[in-house]
Amino acid sequence: MGRFILRRLVFFAITLLITSVLIFALIRAAGGNVAAILLGKNSSAEEILKLSTELGLERPLPVQYFEWMNNFLHGDLGQAFRSKQLASHLIWTQAPVSVPLSLGGLLLAIIIAIPLGTYAAKNFNKPSGAFVALLSQIGIAIPVFWAGLLLSLVFGVHLGLLPTGGWVPWTENWVGSLRSLVLPVFTLGIVMASTLTRYTRTAILDVMNEDFVRTARASGMSRRVALIKVGLRNASLPLVTVLGLLAAEMVGGTVIIEKVYSLPGISRMILDNVTAREVVVVQSTVMVIVIYVMTINLIIDLAYGLLDPRIRVGK
Amino acid sequence: MMEDFALKVENLVVSLGDLVAVRGISFVIKKGERWGLVGESGAGKSLTALAIMGLLQDGWDTSGAVWHDGINLLTASDKKLSTRRGRTMSMVFQDPTTALNPVAKVGNQITWILRHHMHVNEKEAIEQSLALLNKMNLPRPESIMDSYPHQLSGGQRQRIMIAMALACYPELIIADEPTTALDVTVQKQVLRLLDTAVTERNCGLLLITHDLPVIAAMCENVAVMYGGRIVETGSIAEVFTNPRHPYTKGLLASQPTLDNIDLEGGTRLTSIRGSVPPLYAMPDGCAFAERCDFATDKCKELPELDDQSQRVACWNPIAITQKGA
Numbered sequence: 194m195g196r197f198i199l200r201r202l203v204f205f206a207i208t209l210l211i212t213s214v215l216i217f218a219l220i221r222a223a224g225g226n227v228a229a230i231l232l233g234k235n236s237s238a239e240e241i242l243k244l245s246t247e248l249g250l251e252r253p254l255p256v257q258y259f260e261w262m263n264n265f266l267h268g269d270l271g272q273a274f275r276s277k278q279l280a281s282h283l284i285w286t287q288a289p290v291s292v293p294l295s296l297g298g299l300l301l302a303i304i305i306a307i308p309l310g311t312y313a314a315k316n317f318n319k320p321s322g323a324f325v326a327l328l329s330q331i332g333i334a335i336p337v338f339w340a341g342l343l344l345s346l347v348f349g350v351h352l353g354l355l356p357t358g359g360w361v362p363w364t365e366n367w368v369g370s371l372r373s374l375v376l377p378v379f380t381l382g383i384v385m386a387s388t389l390t391r392y393t394r395t396a397i398l399d400v401m402n403e404d405f406v407r408t409a410r411a412s413g414m415s416r417r418v419a420l421i422k423v424g425l426r427n428a429s430l431p432l433v434t435v436l437g438l439l440a441a442e443m444v445g446g447t448v449i450i451e452k453v454y455s456l457p458g459i460s461r462m463i464l465d466n467v468t469a470r471e472v473v474v475v476q477s478t479v480m481v482i483v484i485y486v487m488t489i490n491l492i493i494d495l496a497y498g499l500l501d502p503r504i505r506v507g508k
Numbered sequence: 509m510m511e512d513f514a515l516k517v518e519n520l521v522v523s524l525g526d527l528v529a530v531r532g533i534s535f536v537i538k539k540g541e542r543w544g545l546v547g548e549s550g551a552g553k554s555l556t557a558l559a560i561m562g563l564l565q566d567g568w569d570t571s572g573a574v575w576h577d578g579i580n581l582l583t584a585s586d587k588k589l590s591t592r593r594g595r596t597m598s599m600v601f602q603d604p605t606t607a608l609n610p611v612a613k614v615g616n617q618i619t620w621i622l623r624h625h626m627h628v629n630e631k632e633a634i635e636q637s638l639a640l641l642n643k644m645n646l647p648r649p650e651s652i653m654d655s656y657p658h659q660l661s662g663g664q665r666q667r668i669m670i671a672m673a674l675a676c677y678p679e680l681i682i683a684d685e686p687t688t689a690l691d692v693t694v695q696k697q698v699l700r701l702l703d704t705a706v707t708e709r710n711c712g713l714l715l716i717t718h719d720l721p722v723i724a725a726m727c728e729n730v731a732v733m734y735g736g737r738i739v740e741t742g743s744i745a746e747v748f749t750n751p752r753h754p755y756t757k758g759l760l761a762s763q764p765t766l767d768n769i770d771l772e773g774g775t776r777l778t779s780i781r782g783s784v785p786p787l788y789a790m791p792d793g794c795a796f797a798e799r800c801d802f803a804t805d806k807c808k809e810l811p812e813l814d815d816q817s818q819r820v821a822c823w824n825p826i827a828i829t830q831k832g833a
C-alpha cells in the first residue's frame with residue numbers, strides 16, 4: 194500500500210505540472226494582445242507597449258511561466274488589472290457557492306445511483322429493471338441546462354417551493370443559502386446520477402457473472418445474498434474509477450448550472466474574467482479548479498486502494 | 509422416507525432457446541458411490557453439472573427432474589436451493605484462480621459456509637475451518653485463513669475450494685475438471701485429497717474430467733457423454749475393458765497407455781476423426797454417425813440406451829470379447 198500511495202502522489206504531482214504548462218500555453222495562445230484588449234480600442238501603440246512591459250508580457254514565455262508558478266506556489270495567485278482584486282480573494286468569495294454545489298451534486302448522484310443501478314441490475318430481465326435502465330438513458334441524453342430549466346420551471350415557477358435563481362450569502366441567512374442551492378444541487382445530482390446508474394447496473398451485471406459469485410452461490414448464498422455480500426463490494430471497484438471521471442463532468446456541469454440559476458460561483462467569475470482578458474486571474478483560478486478535481490481523484494484512487502486487497506496487500 | 513441415492517437425474521434436458529445442449533440424460537448416484545462423466549469438449553458435461561446445482565446462467569431452460577435430498581432441484585426456488593447448496597451438495601469448479609472472492613479473506617469465505625449452514629458460532633467456525641485446511645495438507649492454516657486469494661497459488665486455492673465443498677459433510681460433490689487448471693504435480697495431490705475426503709465422508713461423487721485414467725482410478729462407474737446424450741454407461745471394469753460404443757472405444761484408444769506408447773517417445777495414439785457436430789446441426793439420429801466406422805442406414809434413427817448392465821446407445825455395438833476384471 195505504501196508504494197501504491199507513493200506512486201499515486203508522484204502521478205498527482207506530474208499531472209499537475211503538465212496541466213499547469215498546458216493552461217499557461219493555451220491561455221497565452223488564445224489571449225491575443227492582452228495589453229491592447231485591457232486598454233480598450235482608443236489606446237496608442239506606446240501605451241500598449243508600456244502596459245505590456247509593466248505586466249511583464251514582453252519577457253520570454255518560460256520566464257513568465259516560472260514566475261507565475263513561483264508566485265502560485267507561494268500563495269500569490271495574482272490580481273485583476275482593472276479591479277485590482279486579488280485572484281485568491283475572488284476564489285475565496287465564490288468557493289462557498291461552487292464547492293457545496295459540486296460536492297453536493299456528486300454526493301446526491303451517488304445516493305441516487307447506487308440503489309437505483311443495483312435495482313436495475315437485479316431486475317434486468319423484468320420490465321421494472323428495463324424501465325430504470327431507460328430512465329437513466331434518457332437522463333444521460335438530457336442536456337444539463339435543459340434539466341435545470343425544467344426543474345426550476347416546475348419547482349420554482351409552478352409550485353413556488355424554491356427560488357429559481359439568485360443567491361443569499363451564507364453569512365446573511367444560511368437557510369436562504371441552502372434553499373438557493375437545492376434546485377442547482379438536484380439538477381447536477383440527477384444528471385450525474387443518470388450516468389452513474391447506468392455504470393452501476395453494468396458493473397453489477399458483470400460481477401454477477403463472475404466465477405466467484407457462482408462459487409458464493411454454490412456455497413449457499415441465494416442470488417440476493419450473493420448480490421449484497423459479494424456483488425456490491427466487487428462492483429464498487431470499477432465504480433470508483435467511474436467516480437473519478439464523474440468528478441470532471443461535475444465541473445463542466447457546475448459551469449452551466451451556475452449560469453442557469455444565476456449563482457455567483459467560480460465558473461461565472463472565470464467567464465467574466467475571460468471576457469475581460471484578466472489573464473492572470475483566469476490562469477490561477479483554472480489551476481485551482483484543476484487541483485480541486487485532481488484532489489478528488491486522488492482521494493478516490495486511495496479509496497480504491499483501500500477497497501481492493503490486491504493493491505492494499507502484496508503477494 | 510429415507511432415500512438411498514444422493515442424486516437421481518431423470519431425463520434432464522438443458523437448452524438455450526432453440527439450442528439443446530443436454531438431450532435427456534438419466535442416471536442415479538447412490539450415497540458413497542463415485543461416478544465419472546467423460547466426453548469430448550462440448551458434450552454438455554458442465555451444463556449438466558450446473559443444471560443439477562441450479563447455477564445455469566440466465567436464459568437457460570431445463571426439463572426433466574433432478575432429485576436430491578427430497579426435492580426436485582429443477583423446480584425448487586432459489587431460496588430453497590440455497591439451503592442445499594454447500595450443505596447437502598457442493599461443487600468444485602475448474603478454475604481456482606477466479607473462483608474465490610478476490611476482496612474477502614479466505615478464512616471468512618470458509619467460515620461463512622459453516623456459520624450459514626451449521627449455525628456454529630464464530631469461534632467454532634474458525635476451529636473447524638482450520639481443521640479442514642489441515643486436512644487439505646495446507647501448511648500454516650492460520651496464515652492462509654488470513655490471506656486474500658491473490659496471495660495463494662492455484663493449488664492452494666483449489667484445496668481451499670475442496671475444503672469449502674466438504675465443510676458441511678455434503679451427500680453429493682460435483683467436481684468439474686477440478687485439476688485441469690493446475691500443474692501436473694499438483695493435480696495428483698489434489699485428486700488424492702478429493703479421493704480420501706470422499707471415501708472418509710461417504711459422499712456421492714460426480715467427477716467430470718477428460719482424464720480417463722483418473723476416472724479409472726477414482727470411480728466405480730462411468731457415463732460417457734456425446735452430443736448431449738449418455739451413449740454408454742456401466743462399471744469402470746466393464747466399460748474400460750470392453751467398450752461397447754464405438755465412441756467410447758475411440759476415446760479409450762486416444763489415451764496413452766502402456767500398450768500404445770513406445771520407449772522412443774513415439775505414440776500410436778489414434779484420435780477419433782472429425783469433430784462433434786455443433787448444437788445447431790445435431791442430427792436426428794445417432795450424433796456420432798458421421799465419425800463412426802460402424803455406421804449403417806439404421807443409424808439415421810436415434811439409438812436408445814439398452815437394458816444391459818453395461819448400457820449402450822448404439823445400433824451396432826461392439827461385441828463383448830472378454831469378461832471384465
Ligand SMILES: Nc1ncnc2c1ncn2[C@@H]1O[C@H](COP(=O)(O)OP(=O)(O)OP(=O)(O)O)[C@@H](O)[C@H]1O
Pocket residue numbers: 524529547548549550551552553554555556787
Ligand atoms: N453460454 C453459452 N451460450 C451458447 N452455447 C453454450 C454456452 N455455454 C455452453 N454452450 C454450448 O453448450 C454445449 C455444452 O457445453 P458444456 O460447457 O456443457 O460442455 P462440456 O462438456 O463441459 O465441455 P468442456 O469439456 O469443454 O468443458 C457446447 O456445445 C457449448 O458450445
Ligand code: SF4
Pocket residue numbers: 753754755794795796797798800801802803804807811821822823824825
Ligand atoms: S448407432 Fe451407428 S453411428 Fe452411432 S455409434 Fe452406433 S454404429 Fe456408430
Ligand SMILES: [Mg+2]
Pocket residue numbers: 553554555684
Ligand atoms: Mg466443461
